[in-house]
Amino acid sequence: MDRKRLFSPAKPLQPDIKVGFILLNHFTLISVAGLVESLRFAADASFSSQQIFCQWELMTWNNQPVTASCGMRMTPTTDLDLDRPWDYVVLAGGLLEETRSPPAGLVQLVQQLHARGITLITLCSGVFVAGHAGLLNGVRCAIHFTTRDEFRQRFPEAIPVIDQTYIADGGIISSPGGTTIDLAIDLIRRHCGTARADKVRQYLLAPDEKTKKPRAKKVSVAPAPPAYQNGLVSAAVEYMQQHLDSPAPLNDITAFLAVSPRQLNQAFIKHTGDTAVVYWRNLRLEQARKLMANSDLSVTEIANACGFADASHLIAWFRKQYGETPASFRRRRRETERLM
Numbered sequence: 001m002d003r004k005r006l007f008s009p010a011k012p013l014q015p016d017i018k019v020g021f022i023l024l025n026h027f028t029l030i031s032v033a034g035l036v037e038s039l040r041f042a043a044d045a046s047f048s049s050q051q052i053f054c055q056w057e058l059m060t061w062n063n064q065p066v067t068a069s070c071g072m073r074m075t076p077t078t079d080l081d082l083d084r085p086w087d088y089v090v091l092a093g094g095l096l097e098e099t100r101s102p103p104a105g106l107v108q109l110v111q112q113l114h115a116r117g118i119t120l121i122t123l124c125s126g127v128f129v130a131g132h133a134g135l136l137n138g139v140r141c142a143i144h145f146t147t148r149d150e151f152r153q154r155f156p157e158a159i160p161v162i163d164q165t166y167i168a169d170g171g172i173i174s175s176p177g178g179t180t181i182d183l184a185i186d187l188i189r190r191h192c193g194t195a196r197a198d199k200v201r202q203y204l205l206a207p208d209e210k211t212k213k214p215r216a217k218k219v220s221v222a223p224a225p226p227a228y229q230n231g232l233v234s235a236a237v238e239y240m241q242q243h244l245d246s247p248a249p250l251n252d253i254t255a256f257l258a259v260s261p262r263q264l265n266q267a268f269i270k271h272t273g274d275t276a277v278v279y280w281r282n283l284r285l286e287q288a289r290k291l292m293a294n295s296d297l298s299v300t301e302i303a304n305a306c307g308f309a310d311a312s313h314l315i316a317w318f319r320k321q322y323g324e325t326p327a328s329f330r331r332r333r334r335e336t337e338r339l340m
Contacts, residue, residue, distance in 0.1 A: 038184030
């Protein structure tokens, strides 16, 4: 296979995962490096660091350079841009004196991201910023054992856990710091497929799950309904997640929630930017893309599993959403995996 033809700029490829990093002053370098380097290895078919299948940017909340806790000076790769369709936004913390009392502008920014349903990843003391934003009530959080007492005092409604490498709960993935390669590999497996996750594991010399020694338990990043500040939207999204295989009309949701279609759509537009119908269809398309990448099901079987009327209906919406047909997407993924 001609690699130049495979990655021809005439037909730009859609990235499988997009991650925006917000580096806080005195952040822990190793945690950010574990995520970025893993994304880099998964981002193209070779090792040329092209941001093809994975995209990321290093930003700061005020567009100013920051210093890592080790003393390394870091300049943002771009100005803060939260309008891009990030799959994840990382709050990279470190020394507590930088996150005990975060700026009001940063706290507001985090609240806005969470309200839009963008999953936040907190590294090290970045979880304190999420706490100040009021996002941790009843939420399980993976924190570093050295900060447990202060964390409990500041955020008594949160549920701190010190023996896990990361936890996904309430629309937030929290990691206590240190290496984040396990988290990165799981995210890459979810969005990019097993072959590229294995590629990352191989080249970062990370032990395979089957062979490595027992260690602190981690919580899977299996898909979960995003947590929205609006209870109606959260309840509707949970219903949608549980009925991805159903071609049921929107009226089923409104009847279940005892609201009118107008009320539901107003809430969705305010908190997600989409109508409820568009949001539900996008969930189904994302599920279809995951099945295309990680299963041998036919397009017809995937259409049935994702609530589409038939294969042609799925193909039409898939092309509109991702710029290529399901067959083209699946073929490209397999060609890429053969090159690894």
